[in-house]
Amino acid sequence: MSHIDDKARGTGNDIAGKTKQAVGAVTDNENLEAEGKGQEAKGDAQKALGNAKQAVGNALDKAGDAIKGSGR
Numbered sequence: 001m002s003h004i005d006d007k008a009r010g011t012g013n014d015i016a017g018k019t020k021q022a023v024g025a026v027t028d029n030e031n032l033e034a035e036g037k038g039q040e041a042k043g044d045a046q047k048a049l050g051n052a053k054q055a056v057g058n059a060l061d062k063a064g065d066a067i068k069g070s071g072r
Helices: 003-026 030-070
Strands: none
16 A cells, blocks of 8 residues: 555544544443544554655655766
8 A cells, every 4th residue: 555545544534533533422422432532543553654654765765866876
């Protein structure tokens, strides 16, 4: 999965989790609130993974550019 996919899925889970927490709070449903917190945490982790993949990709691109530049 690409870093863009990870970030998009993470954002989706983050939003869904926050929504579940809000609905759980309004309806006094502690289970739904807890499920929402878990889903939000999953979303945060997915976004962090996407950011890490992007950082690694950027570093590899820079390293490749440096290698190409040193061979001239």
